[in-house]
Amino acid sequence: MFSNLFKGKRHIKLGIYGPPNSGKTTIANRICKDWLGEEMGSVSAVPHETREVNIKEKITVKHKGKDITFNLIDTPGIATRIDFEDFLKYGLSEKEAKKRAKEATKGVIDAIKWLDDMDCVIAVLDSTLNPYNQVNITIVGNLAARDIPVLICANKIDKKKSNIKKIEAAFPQYEVIPISALKGTNMEEFYESLIRVLK
């Protein structure tokens, strides 16, 4: 369906989108580590660790004789609510929590603004959580409305509660790739699908 879509383009922009703590930066780090030998950003159990759009340029992925070069754009998690008091539970001081909340709201706005610039998006969903979440639906719906190709990653399959079938049932019209970005599980299938979508 998307074949030849990006032919002739110099820099494909591959965005990583999803709700907070779904593992977007962990996937970005895995890709960068696998193909550049270095990580892209810091990860944390505290939500909204990534509060700015981060870009890594010219990443070339090679798989089974095929290769593709793109700019990777890791975006802040999209949320509909941000409460500084939620951050206090993670041991942040009130000042730090308020600062984090303020930066996080700006991060959400920036992530949405960047949507229009993307050539392709990896939608990262936490496979241990209910996928019928409005943020997931809004992200995938916006990509469909903008005709942006999307690869859905069911992340955290190393966890006991992971339920890939539920994600497949929620988004039946999309290819869902189960991975554990943290452990590096099933990354071969991920890269194969990524090249297929981008080529």
Next chain:
Amino acid sequence: MLTLQIVPYGEIHNLGSDDRIKKLMKIVKDDKIVLMQGRLEPEEETGLIQKTMEEVKKSFRGIEICTIYPEEHSVEIFDKLRSQFAKMLLGNREGITIIGPANIVKEIRRDPNKIQLYTFNKSPRRKRK
């Protein structure tokens, strides 16, 4: 007390995207839960999130939103075309959208066939004798 405000499709049909978002935000910021007939366009949903983020402060911590939409993938092609034509003429009034302020609505859980709306429990203060 929890207030649910019904927003029929006719009330938002003729509004532009910005005005729709403004209208919904006004209701939510009055600490009411919106029950809207139909759904916002995907771009309007992200517009609503952007507007929400711009307005987050100590007294307003965002929204919870949930859209229920009839399944389309199992519908026959003829019915699908007919429904799309109807949407072109009448607008997209199918489904229902629930939007609540995050200080009242803790979570809206949705499975394909049901919605569960969780609110914050505010234990009643005991009066001193």
